[in-house]
Amino acid sequence: xxxxxxxxxxxxxxxxxxxxxxxxxxxxxxxxxxxxxxxxxxxxxxxxxxxxxxxxxxxxxxxxxxxxxxxxxxxxxxxxxxxxxxxxxxxxxxxxxxxxxxxxxxxxxxxxxxxxxxxxxxxxxxxxxxxxxxxxxxxxxxxxxxxxxxxxxxxxxxxxxxxxxxxxxxxxxxxxxxxxxxxxx
Amino acid sequence: xxxxxxxxxxxxxxxxxxxxxxxxxxxxxxxxxxxxxxxxxxxxxxxxxxxxxxxxxxxxxxxxxxxxxxxxxxxxxxxxxxxxxxxxxxxxxxxxxxxxxxxxxxxxxxxxxxxxxxxxxxxxxxxxxxxxxxxxxxxxx
Numbered sequence: 001x002x003x004x005x006x007x008x009x010x011x012x013x014x015x016x017x018x019x020x021x022x023x024x025x026x027x028x029x030x031x032x033x034x035x036x037x038x039x040x041x042x043x044x045x046x047x048x049x050x051x052x053x054x055x056x057x058x059x060x061x062x063x064x065x066x067x068x069x070x071x072x073x074x075x076x077x078x079x080x081x082x083x084x085x086x087x088x089x090x091x092x093x094x095x096x097x098x099x100x101x102x103x104x105x106x107x108x109x110x111x112x113x114x115x116x117x118x119x120x121x122x123x124x125x126x127x128x129x130x131x132x133x134x135x136x137x138x139x140x141x142x143x144x145x146x147x148x149x150x151x152x153x154x155x156x157x158x159x160x161x162x163x164x165x166x167x168x169x170x171x172x173x174x175x176x177x178x179x180x181x182x183x184x185x
Numbered sequence: 186x187x188x189x190x191x192x193x194x195x196x197x198x199x200x201x202x203x204x205x206x207x208x209x210x211x212x213x214x215x216x217x218x219x220x221x222x223x224x225x226x227x228x229x230x231x232x233x234x235x236x237x238x239x240x241x242x243x244x245x246x247x248x249x250x251x252x253x254x255x256x257x258x259x260x261x262x263x264x265x266x267x268x269x270x271x272x273x274x275x276x277x278x279x280x281x282x283x284x285x286x287x288x289x290x291x292x293x294x295x296x297x298x299x300x301x302x303x304x305x306x307x308x309x310x311x312x313x314x315x316x317x318x319x320x321x322x323x324x325x326x
Contacts, residue, residue, distance in 0.1 A: 022219065029212050035202035037211070055215050062219060117198040136199040167195060 010074035018065035025062050032075050036082045042121050042133040057082035076139050083138035087148050120170040128163035135160050233319040
């Protein structure tokens with residue numbers, strides 16, 4: 001008797017998806033879409049754009065499922081696809097020029113004075129947010145980020161370092177909202 | 186990532202996926218897109234196959250017709266060659282030759298090939314280009 005989908009490992013699901021299994025791919029979407037959507041928002045995408053890019057990333061992943069051989073995790077693989085798609089989309093979109101000029105925004109805390117990562121990320125400048133989320137969210141190395149966003153390696157390292165320093169400072173100043181009660185709308 | 190940038194607490198926060206109240210809608214929208222893309226691809230490949238098939242059948246019928254007419258004319262002792270086909274071959278050869286000229290490959294003499302061979306070679310190249318285009322299109326969708 002076939003195992004229920006929820007008991008299958010990502011690698012098994014990816015192999016079945018590569019053979020055209022829609023239900024198996026649906027299970028992968030169910031497992032990983034929140035992380036992908038969250039990553040894209042942390043990278044600075046607006047909600048609608050983030051969801052659009054996340055859907056494109058999953059469509060692309062379905063096409064390329066056969067290329068996923070389980071060397072890393074499926075989650076890391078799909079996040080890298082999504083991050084690269086977002087960067088490509090962003091570079092095409094002239095409107096981003098206006099967005100990247102935005103300075104940091106004061107993050108908000110909830111009634112209990114707690115702040116989650118997404119709120120703390122809002123306190124970073126756009127390049128810092130992008131570099132930190134590409135590094136820690138999508139798992140790209142500094143040279144990969146430099147190549148992807150066309151910035152010098154030293155600048156990327158500075159953005160990551162400054163971004164992390166700001167995150168630490170902000171998260172330490174307000175207790176972290178654990179358990180991810182952070183419903184993102 | 187350098188050692189001083191590694192922060193287990195930050196790593197844990199990044200590893201935790203936020204929860205979205207509209208996850209079900211997201212998954213449904215994605216499934217619909219997947220179905221649409223698959224349906225469109227099937228349709229595009231079917232249409233390409235149909236068009237290719239129609240062209241192939243038409244060409245085969247054309248060849249038969251010209252062969253038949255040449256056989257008739259040969260038996261009547263008037264025209265020794267299948268004119269329609271050789272004219273098409275000559276046209277294709279001229280077009281290919283002008284393309285080669287434009288590409289600076291004037292030295293390559295296409296007229297050395299027979300008219301029929303030239304016609305089929307050109308048709309083959311066009312069909313291959315069309316097939317490559319369809320495959321590329323289907324990969325991009």
